[in-house]
Amino acid sequence: MQIQITEKIQTSFAAQTMMSTLGAHLDQIERGAVSITAPILETARQQHGFAHSGMTFSLGDSAAGYAALSLMDVADEVLTAEMKINLLAPARGELMRATGRVIKPGRRLMVVSAEVHVICNGDETLVAILQGTMVPLSGPSH
Amino acid sequence: MQIQITEKIQTSFAAQTMMSTLGAHLDQIERGAVSITAPILETARQQHGFAHSGMTFSLGDSAAGYAALSLMDVADEVLTAEMKINLLAPARGELMRATGRVIKPGRRLMVVSAEVHVICNGDETLVAILQGTMVPLSGPSH
Amino acid sequence: MQIQITEKIQTSFAAQTMMSTLGAHLDQIERGAVSITAPILETARQQHGFAHSGMTFSLGDSAAGYAALSLMDVADEVLTAEMKINLLAPARGELMRATGRVIKPGRRLMVVSAEVHVICNGDETLVAILQGTMVPLSGPSH
């Protein structure tokens, strides 16, 4: 993958204050697949002390969005048009990892998915799956 | 509505650290409809300075979940089974308000929806709609 | 609404063999809102004799698609990018009516919704809600 795209994703990620609020960092960037990891902070919980679904969604949606961006032109931006999340199990653990993938690239729309796992005492549990649509926005050079 | 349910929703909301991280508070609690409002904090942005979709989802999902809880028994809990969000416009503004509603109550499943608006210089814009399913979890008295 | 658009929707609808297989007809065409009605035929049932979810989806999706088309240029076409359906009650009755609406028009994407009712002995029941995205395809004159 072009170094430019990797740098672009890192720069965009760093500019998302929500990601630093959640303590998230980019784990892995490949063409069409991006992983994001975050500790489940005290500040991102629901009423029973598990990770809030908003954290699960944030990581899954961002991983899917950057997976889409990894296949776009360097000047392009990406927007989530829509995203569906099914929550499979309580997000109980120390660490959350979301992996986004491009299912179908396209110039107008990119269909993406994401899986979110939680790591608890070394055991990994699938806690959510996401399926959605990203829209490429052409950059100034277009 | 029973005072007990209102208090229960307030207690549950206060226990969600994600809600205080986002600066959110309960706006209105009615039978089958709950509103949550939050300022769009510097710490909840995406890369262009608008509210992160994770914030939009968090508020919409929580408002829908508490709308469902407002129709349940006092001892019950509520879990999101799945939620779909369509993002309609950039969430640019000072304040975000999510209003959740119960479309179809049920003992096993509650179908819910939410609308999320952003207030910018006094103008209100619909930025997202959500549609999903909540699951009642019976409390200890059941 | 331009007569041209109404005629175009009628022509497109007539060309969908699935609609005649289901016995469906256009009920009402307004700017941004279209209704489709069909009897629940013996040939469109699930295993308990209610309308098959595929019929409910077909009517809801088509009503939403034509609602979107009603706001487009005469030369444009419309495609469903994605659609989410929540099934609320068994579709038991004689007649099904789907009403599609445009929630947010746009040049690139149109966010739509639909409600599907079943009429049984004169009583109308909401059996499904849909939320999705339509994509305008520019016609030859563009």
Next chain:
Amino acid sequence: MQIQITEKIQTSFAAQTMMSTLGAHLDQIERGAVSITAPILETARQQHGFAHSGMTFSLGDSAAGYAALSLMDVADEVLTAEMKINLLAPARGELMRATGRVIKPGRRLMVVSAEVHVICNGDETLVAILQGTMVPLSGPSH
């Protein structure tokens, strides 16, 4: 897998008149995975002569539902609570095949997915992905 479950799925499928209207038949039944195949009939088209999205949905939803049923007790029934479909490409071809899978089994809810392919001149194209929730209904023996 128990012969009883296989027979039950075959009996239920045969009772869905929508499946015979679409010319569909059960392709493969395994524990947690079911395939359904159908020719793209003249009677199941949209306005451009491709398979109607209602056909794509019907096959995907039914394959996912029977995948869920394959993991349930013999006396249980299954209902679709909700389903999301992303349409990836025009369904142009002779044959459509939907494969449903259980992502997360459960006593109250089963999260499922499906992929729908179209075969055109021997080439297979992924035309849709579905993600949704099935609800087990306890049979009379429970």
